[in-house]
Amino acid sequence: MTSATHPVDAGPAGKAPAPATEAGPVKGSDPSNGFLAKATLVTAVLTVAGSVLGLVRDQALAHFFGAGSETDAFLVAWTVPEVATTLLIEDGLAFALVPAFSMALARRGQGARRDPVRALVAASLPRLVLASGVVTLILMAGAPVLVEVLAPGLPDPRLAVDCTLLTATCVFTFGLAGYCSAALRAHRRFVAPAGIYVFYNIGIITAVFVLAPRYGVRAAALGVAVGGVLMVLVQAPSLWRRLTRDPADAPDESAVGPSVPALMGSTLVATVLLFALCRQSQVLIERFLASSLPSGAISHLNYAQKVAQVPMTLSLMLCTVTMPVVARALAEGDVKRARSRVERDLGLAGCVVLLGTAVVIACAPQLIQLMFQRGAFTADDTVATAAVMRVYALGLLGHTLVGALVRSYFSGGRATWFPLGAMAVGITATAGIGSWAVDLWGVRGIALANAAGISVAAFVLLCGMGPRNVPIRVREVVGELVKPVTAAVCATGCGTALASTVDAPAVGFVLGCAAVVAVFLLLLRALKAQAFEPVLRSVTSATRKLTHVR
Secondary structure (H helix, E strand, O other), rough: OOOOOOOOOOOOOOOOOOOOOOOOOOOOOOOOHHHHHHHHHHHHHHHHHHHHHHHHHHHHHHHHHHHOOOHHHHHHHHHHHHHHHHHHOOOHHHHHHHHHHHHHHHHHHHOOOOOOHHHHHHHHHHHHHHHHHHHHHHHHHOHHHHHHHHHHHOOOOHHHHHHHHHOOOOHHHHHHHHHHHHHHHOOOOHHHHHHHHHHHHHHHHHHHHHHHHHHHHHHHHHHHHHHHHHHHHHHHHHHHHHHHOOOOOOOOOOOOOOOHHHHHHHHHHHHHHHHHHHHHHHHHHHHHOOOOOOOOOHHHHHHHHHHHHHHHHOOHHHHHHHHHHHHHHOOOHHHHHHHHHHHHHHHHHHHHHHHHHHHHHHHHHHHHHHHHHOOOOOOHHHHHHHHHHHHHHHHHHHHHHHHHHHHHHHHOOOOOHHHHHHHHHHHHHHHHHHHHHHHHHHHHHHHHHHHHHHHHHHHHHHHHOOOOOOOOOOHHHHHHHHHHHHHHHHHHHHHHHOOOOOOOOHHHOOOOOOOOHHHHHHHHHHHHOHHHHHHHHHHHHHHHHHHHHO
C-alpha cells in the first residue's frame, strides 16, 4: 500500500506502473487509507444529501397525496425504478462492471498493447443501450398487465398504468447511469456517481411542486423520468474525460491478455442480474401482500422503509468505495489484502448500521411525526408507519451484510450462482412468513417477513465465504459483530425510555438519539470492538486537539 494520497476526483497522472511479475502482484496500485477516507467522506456527504432530498420527496408526496389510493397507485409504478435501481445502479450491473473495469485497468497497467478499457466500453456499452431500450419499450407496452400482476387489488389501476408508462423510461436512463457509475468508481472517481441521487430527487421534487396541482400524482411519475435523464447528464462528462484523456494504441488483436468476454462474460452478467432481481423481488412480494390490505398499507410500508433504510445506505458507502480496491487486489492476485479489506468493511458497516437501527427503533414515532405528519398525512398514519418501521428495522443488519458480502462474491469477476441461491432461500422465507403473518399482524407482518428473509439470506452468504471468493475468517467476523449487536440492544432500550418521557417530538428525538449514541459508543469501547477502534481514536484525538487549542 502506498503512502501517497490522491484527490478524490482526480487520479494520478504519468506513466503506467510496471507490469506484474510471477513473483507477486503489482505494487502501488492500492490507494492509501487517506484516499479511501476522503472518498468515503465525499460519498457520504453526497449520499446524505441525496437521502435528505429523498425524504423531502417523500414529504412532498405525503403533503400532496397523503397515504391514500393516489399514493398507492404511484408506489406500484415506483416499483419499476426501485427494481431498476437495484439491477442497473446499486447491485446487479455494478457487480459485473466494477470488477471488469478493474481487471481492464490492471491489464492496462501491465502494458497491454490494446487498451483493455476502451475495448471493454466498445463491446459492452452498445449492448447495454440496445437491451435497456428494448426492455423499456416492452414495459411501456405491457404496463396494464404489469400493474395487474403487481397489485391485483388496487382501487384505481388506470392511474397506476399512467404512472408506469412514465416510470418505465428509467430502465433506459438508469442503465446508462449505472454504467457510468461503475466505470467511474473503477477509475476511483466517486464525486459524480455519489451525486446522482441529488439530481434525481431534485427532478422529482420540482415536478411535484410545479405540476402536482394540475396533474396530480402523475407529476411525480414524470419527475422520475426527468430525474433519470439528470443522472446520466451529471456523470457523462466525467466518464468521457476519463476515456479520452489517456492515449491508446490502435486495436491489436494479437495483444496479450484476456479478451473482453473473459473480463465480463454473459454468465457473470446473468448471475449478478438474477441475484439483484431476486433480492428486489422482496419489494414485489411486499406490494402484492399489502395490496389486499386497507387503503394506505402500501404507503405506510413505503414511508417506513425509506426512513429505516438510511442507516443501511450510510453503512454500505464504505463498501461501495472499497469494492474497486478489493476487485483490483484480486485481479493482481493479492488475496490477503482483499480479505483484510473485506473483514474491516464488514465490522465497520455493522457498527454503523446497528447504531442507526437503535436510533430508528428508539425514536420511530418522533421521526415519523417530524418528517411526515402534515397536510394529508394524519396522526393515525404516523402511528401505523412508526410501528411498521420498528419491525422493518430488525432486518437492517441483514440488509447491510447481504450488500457487503455479495460485493465480495463478485469482486473477483467470476460467475458464481451461490449468492442467487442464498437470496432464493431468503425470498422463500419472506414469502412464506409474509403469507402467514399478514393475516395476523397486517402490514407489520409483511415487515417482519422482510426482516426474517433478509437475515436468513445474510446467514447463508456468510457461511458460504471461502476460497472461491474472498476467504474471510467467518468466526472472527461473527465474534466482532456480536459486540455492536449487544451495544445496540442496550442503547435501544435506553433511547426508547428517554424519548418517551416528553411529548414534544423534536425534544424526544434529540434526547433519545443522544442516549442511543452515548450508550452505544460507551459499550463499544468497553467491549473493545476492533472495527470501531480507529473511529474512536480519531474522535478522541480531535477532541484533545480542540481542548489544546482552547
